[in-house]
Amino acid sequence: MSVYTEVERDDLVAFLSDYSVGELVSYQGISDGIENTNYFVTTSKGEYVLTLFEQHTFGELAYFLDVMTFFYMNDIPSAHPEADSQGHYLKKLCGKPAALVVRLPGRGVNATATIEQCAQIGAVMADMHLVGQSFQSRRPSERGPEWRQQTAQQLLPQLDDERTGILKNELAHQQGYATLGLPEGVTHSDLFRDNALFEGNKLSGIIDFYFASDEYLLYDLAVAVNDWCVGEDGLPEATRYQSLMKHYLQKRALTESEQANWNMVCRAAALRFWLSRLQDQLFPREGELTQIKNPDAFLSILKYHREHPLTLDFN
Ligand SMILES: Nc1ncnc2c1ncn2[C@@H]1O[C@H](COP(=O)(O)OP(=O)(O)O)[C@@H](O)[C@H]1O
Numbered sequence: 343m344s345v346y347t348e349v350e351r352d353d354l355v356a357f358l359s360d361y362s363v364g365e366l367v368s369y370q371g372i373s374d375g376i377e378n379t380n381y382f383v384t385t386s387k388g389e390y391v392l393t394l395f396e397q398h399t400f401g402e403l404a405y406f407l408d409v410m411t412f413f414y415m416n417d418i419p420s421a422h423p424e425a426d427s428q429g430h431y432l433k434k435l436c437g438k439p440a441a442l443v444v445r446l447p448g449r450g451v452n453a454t455a456t457i458e459q460c461a462q463i464g465a466v467m468a469d470m471h472l473v474g475q476s477f478q479s480r481r482p483s484e485r486g487p488e489w490r491q492q493t494a495q496q497l498l499p500q501l502d503d504e505r506t507g508i509l510k511n512e513l514a515h516q517q518g519y520a521t522l523g524l525p526e527g528v529t530h531s532d533l534f535r536d537n538a539l540f541e542g543n544k545l546s547g548i549i550d551f552y553f554a555s556d557e558y559l560l561y562d563l564a565v566a567v568n569d570w571c572v573g574e575d576g577l578p579e580a581t582r583y584q585s586l587m588k589h590y591l592q593k594r595a596l597t598e599s600e601q602a603n604w605n606m607v608c609r610a611a612a613l614r615f616w617l618s619r620l621q622d623q624l625f626p627r628e629g630e631l632t633q634i635k636n637p638d639a640f641l642s643i644l645k646y647h648r649e650h651p652l653t654l655d656f657n
């Protein structure tokens with residue numbers, strides 16, 4: 343469970359009094375999530391998610407809340423923040439920036455995804471990439487090539503010989519990533535199975551836009567493929583992959599340059615999560631109770647892409 347900051351009832355009551363959400367009925371820490379402290383909050387008027395942001399400043403958060411509002415307003419099924427009585431999405435609670443987001447129905451996908459779920463994620467990601475072209479705010483990626491390079495330097499002294507060899511080789515292979523010049527736009531950049539809520543096979547909405555940034559659109563697609571399209575063995579699996587990709591490509595075709603660099607971008611996306619999971623494991627943050635995701639799952643996916651480039655031929 344990730345609850346880094348405990349919120350007292352009186353503080354929450356005072357916080358909610360600035361919104362038109364009725365009286366506090368109950369609240370409970372949320373067991374999923376890694377980055378932030380989250381609570382489910384029930385009031386006399388509805389259900390919400392309270393997030394206390396553990397890492398980001400007020401300035402950065404304005405961007406994320408704008409992204410959420412933008413996608414929601416453009417018919418992308420997604421979580422959206424409530425405004426307080428002054429029209430602000432962000433407030434302070436327990437000394438941290440905090441926001442109240444409407445709770446979506448459904449649950450994250452905690453098993454392998456169904457073919458239909460992959461289809462819906464492919465289609466909604468293409469919609470996001472298309473409407474996102476008119477989003478005006480800009481934010482560079484915080485987990486881009488420079489971060490990957492710096493994090494690798496922090497981690498290398500702790501890794502065994504096999505992992506050291508793969509990491510160094512992979513960094514060298516991806517040296518040209520920053521200058522590929524692929525189409526960019528606002529991306530979710532963390533659209534994993536636990537960041538899309540489904541009621542059965544129906545997508546109720548996308549959550550957790552807190553890694554959103556300007557990135558290659560292809561990177562966003564690779565992040566999703568690396569998580570949604572794995573089979574029971576945790577490696578990319580053909581039917582899920584075809585389902586997600588076909589539904590994406592029906593709405594947005596890849597450029598020649600995107601097609602040529604698909605393997606490198608899949609590898610960059612796998613490397614990013616291998617590194618962040620290793621960092622969480624080897625340099626854990628203090629928290630009441632935190633969950634750490636298995637870094638080796640992404641090492642295996644990275645190795646898979648190194649040995650078996652995914653095809654883009656779906657005929
Ligand atoms: N708008 C929402 N509606 C319903 N559940 C949500 C919503 N936002 C977050 N959650 C729940 O909170 C959990 C953690 O949220 P998430 O944003 O992924 O946290 P973190 O940023 O800490 O990783 C999710 O897995 C989901 O169960």
Ligand SMILES: N[C@@H](CCOP(=O)(O)O)C(=O)O
Nearest residue numbers: 375376377532534550615635
């Ligand atoms: N999706 C990432 C972790 C990022 O944390 P999140 O809970 O905010 O999605 C991973 O699986 O490593």
